[in-house]
Structure formats: structure tokens, C-alpha cells
Amino acid sequence: MRFSYQREVIKNIVCSTKSHPNADWVFNEAKKKIKNISLGTVYRNLKILESNGTIKSFHDSSQVRYDGNVEDHHHLKCIECGILIDTDIKSDYDREKIIKNYEFEPNDIEFFIIGKCKKHKTQTTKKNKEL
Amino acid sequence: MRFSYQREVIKNIVCSTKSHPNADWVFNEAKKKIKNISLGTVYRNLKILESNGTIKSFHDSSQVRYDGNVEDHHHLKCIECGILIDTDIKSDYDREKIIKNYEFEPNDIEFFIIGKCKKHKTQTTKKNKEL
DNA sequence: TAGTAAGTAGTAATGATTCCTATTTATATT
DNA sequence: AATATAAATAGGAATCATTACTACTTACTA
Ligand SMILES: [Mn+2]
Ligand SMILES: [Mn+2]
Ligand SMILES: [Zn+2]
Ligand SMILES: [Zn+2]
Numbered sequence: 172m173r174f175s176y177q178r179e180v181i182k183n184i185v186c187s188t189k190s191h192p193n194a195d196w197v198f199n200e201a202k203k204k205i206k207n208i209s210l211g212t213v214y215r216n217l218k219i220l221e222s223n224g225t226i227k228s229f230h231d232s233s234q235v236r237y238d239g240n241v242e243d244h245h246h247l248k249c250i251e252c253g254i255l256i257d258t259d260i261k262s263d264y265d266r267e268k269i270i271k272n273y274e275f276e277p278n279d280i281e282f283f284i285i286g287k288c289k290k291h292k293t294q295t296t297k298k299n300k301e302l
Numbered sequence: 303m304r305f306s307y308q309r310e311v312i313k314n315i316v317c318s319t320k321s322h323p324n325a326d327w328v329f330n331e332a333k334k335k336i337k338n339i340s341l342g343t344v345y346r347n348l349k350i351l352e353s354n355g356t357i358k359s360f361h362d363s364s365q366v367r368y369d370g371n372v373e374d375h376h377h378l379k380c381i382e383c384g385i386l387i388d389t390d391i392k393s394d395y396d397r398e399k400i401i402k403n404y405e406f407e408p409n410d411i412e413f414f415i416i417g418k419c420k421k422h423k424t425q426t427t428k429k430n431k432e433l
Numbered sequence: 434t435a436g437t438a439a440g441t442a443g444t445a446a447t448g449a450t451t452c453c454t455a456t457t458t459a460t461a462t463t
Numbered sequence: 464a465a466t467a468t469a470a471a472t473a474g475g476a477a478t479c480a481t482t483a484c485t486a487c488t489t490a491c492t493a
Contacts, residue, residue: 173459173470194450209473214450216471230363233480234449247406256404263394264415273387274420275378281414284395289405304439304490325481340442345481347440364449365480 172223178216180204185217185226186239191246191255193234229281231255245282251291260284303354309347311335316348316357317370322377322386324365360412362386376413382422391415 184200185192192200198213217237220226227238231248240257247256262282269275287293315331316323323331329344348368351357358369362379371388378387393413400406418424 175459175471177472195448207473209475211451211453211474212472230361232361233364247400247404247408249406250409256406258400258404260395260400262413264391264413269378269389269391269415273378273389274423275380275387275415275417276423277378277415277417278381279416281412281416282393282395283412284400284406284408285410285412286406286408292405292407306440306490308441338442340444342443342482342484343441 172219175216177201177205177208177212178219180208181213181216182220182225185220185237188239189257191231191236191238193231193236197237245284247284247286247288249288249291250285251287254288256288258284303350306347308332308336308339308343309350311339312344312347313351313356316351316368319370320388322362322367322369324362324367328368376415378415378417378419380419380422381416382418385419387419389415 180201181197184197190196194210194214194217197217198208198210201208201213217226217228221228221237224241227241228235229238230236231253236255244257245260245262247258248254249256262280264280266277269277311332312328315328321327325341325345325348328348329339329341332339332344348357348359352359352368355372358372359366360369361367362384367386375388376391376393378389379385380387393411395411397408400408
């Protein structure tokens with residue numbers, strides 16, 4: 172793998188945000204450092220960075236999002252604003268039951284908690300204060 | 303809501319399979335009953351059926367999949383063949399912790415167990431038999 | 434048995450991502 | 464340092480899933 176300044180910039184962008192950006196956001200950030208970087212370069216390098224374990228990715232509705240936090244972790248997702256928040260929650264399921272009842276070999280889980288973030292949750296107290 | 307034969311056909315297709323089809327598969331099935339049905343009609347009616355609770359949908363990588371099983375349930379997904387299998391597993395997480403630590407109001411969870419289905423799991427016994 | 438508004442077919446447009454290719458560049462070798 | 468060369472890039476075209484548009488059709492109403 173040859174060195175590439177573009178890849179270095181892209182890596183730093185993804186690894187220095189907790190916002191779980193999509194390719195287009197990364198592209199726009201990268202343009203601030205490299206005026207003529209191309210979107211294809213961003214996509215290609217995001218894939219390379221993922222395949223060598225530098226970053227992770229997951230699908231979020233119709234887009235792919237990238238994550239500089241490569242620790243095993245799950246997310247909270249706000250239905251109002253779409254924000255994705257890292258958590259340290261563990262999800263439990265009956266692994267033995269899966270193997271036995273479904274003859275399925277589980278490797279990994281994909282787990283999101285959907286709801287409302289602090290900015291958007293329906294707080295009666297908050298509402299009263301605003302009146 | 304006016305009656306529509308197209309919608310009736312689409313509903314029956316989705317509700318009589320456990321395959322979690324995408325719009326295109328539904329479209330091809332529907333064409334067997336209505337030769338000139340249009341893809342737009344399929345998309346529009348899938349949305350209507352979802353919004354009135356007749357079917358459900360979820361994102362699976364880059365596509366939307368539809369589910370005639372409207373009971374609360376989660377899925378197993380095979381990394382080899384992509385099959386999505388209904389389960390009765392319950393996923394547990396510490397709801398109170400989420401509310402307290404993240405000021406987040408959880409409503410729902412999106413939960414997939416990724417692994418290998420019985421057709422694709424690496425069975426030592428199976429391999430030996432094949433030799 | 435109209436009238437009309439909801440629904441449809443067919444096609445164009447959109448948005449995210451991938452593919453293509455001529456040019457540039459990192460790096461290994463003289 | 465100059466040269467060779469294969470990897471990487473910029474810019475643009477292509478693809479794929481989905482949505483939007485619109486003239487025509489049809490279910491229901493009175
Ligand atoms: Mn994360
Ligand atoms: Mn299901
Ligand atoms: Zn929010
Ligand atoms: Zn499988």
C-alpha cells in the first residue's frame with residue numbers, strides 16, 4: 172500500500188469526529204484541505220480504510236456511515252434528528268437457543284436503539300418551562 | 303381509501319411469503335397477475351400498506367425489504383446467502399441505563415443477528431462426510 | 434349514468450455509489 | 464539525481480434503487 176496524502180486526510184477526518192459521517196460529508200471536509208479531491212477518491216479510500224480495520228462502516232437507511240471508533244459498540248439513533256450516539260451498552264440474546272432452534276451460527280449483531288435524543292424527547296417539565 | 307386491485311395483489315404477495323422481499327421481487331410476482339403493472343405502483347402501494355400497518359419494512363444494506371409478519375420480531379441474517387429468518391428471540395438491554403446515562407428516550411430497537419444459516423455454516427462433520 | 438377525485442402506467446428525474454480512463458505520483462532501481 | 468513502473472487520482476460516465484411527474488383510467492357518489 173503506497174502512501175497517499177488524500178487517504179491520510181480522509182482517515183484524519185473520520186477518526187476525529189464522533190458524528191458517523193457519510194461519504195459526502197467526508198468529501199466536503201476533505202475539500203477544505205485538498206481543493207480538487209474527487210468524490211471517487213473519497214469512496215475508494217473509505218473502503219480501503221475499512222478493509223484494513225482503521226475505520227468501520229454501517230448502513231443507516233439509504234446511506235453508508237463511517238465510524239472512527241473501531242471498538243465494539245452500539246448506537247442510539249434519534250428519530251427526530253438522525254443523530255447517532257455511541258454507547259457502551261451490551262445487547263444480550265440467547266446464543267445457544269439460536270444455534271439449537273435455528274441451526275444458525277451467530278457471528279455478530281447489528282443493534283440500534285431508536286428513540287429520541289435529549290434535544291428531542293418529549294419532556295413535560297421542559298414544555299412547562301417554555302410556557 | 304379507494305379499493306385497488308393492484309394493491310390487493312401486492313398485499314397478498316407480501317403477506318404470503320416469509321422471504322422478506324424487496325420491491326423488485328414483489329413487482330415481478332405482481333406481473334404474473336397483472337401483466338402491465340408498473341413499478342411505481344408497487345412502490346406506492348408498499349408504502350401505503352406499511353403506513354396502515356398491513357406490512358412492515360426495514361432497510362437491508364442498500365435496499366428496503368418488506369415483511370408480511372407484523373408481529374414484533376427480529377431476524378437472523380446469513381452473510382453467505384443474505385437470507386433473513388424470522389425469530390422469536392428477545393433482545394435485552396438496560397433501558398433505565400439508557401434513559402439515565404444518555405438522556406435518551408428509547409422507543410424501539412433494530413436488531414439483527416449476523417452469521418451463517420444451516421446451508422452455509424462451517425460444519426466439520428458435514429465436511430468430513432463430503433470427503 | 435354522469436361527475437370527480439383517487440389510482441395507474443409509463444417514463445423521466447434523483448441520489449448514492451461504483452466504474453472507467455487518461456494523467457499524476459510514490460517509491461524502487463539504476 | 465534521473466528513470467521506470469505500478470498504484471493512486473481527478474473528473475466524468477454509468478448503475479441501481481427509489482421517487483416524481485403526468486395524461487389516462489377507474490372506483491365510488493349522488
Ligand atoms: Mn459509533
Ligand atoms: Mn420478518
Ligand atoms: Zn434528536
Ligand atoms: Zn445462508
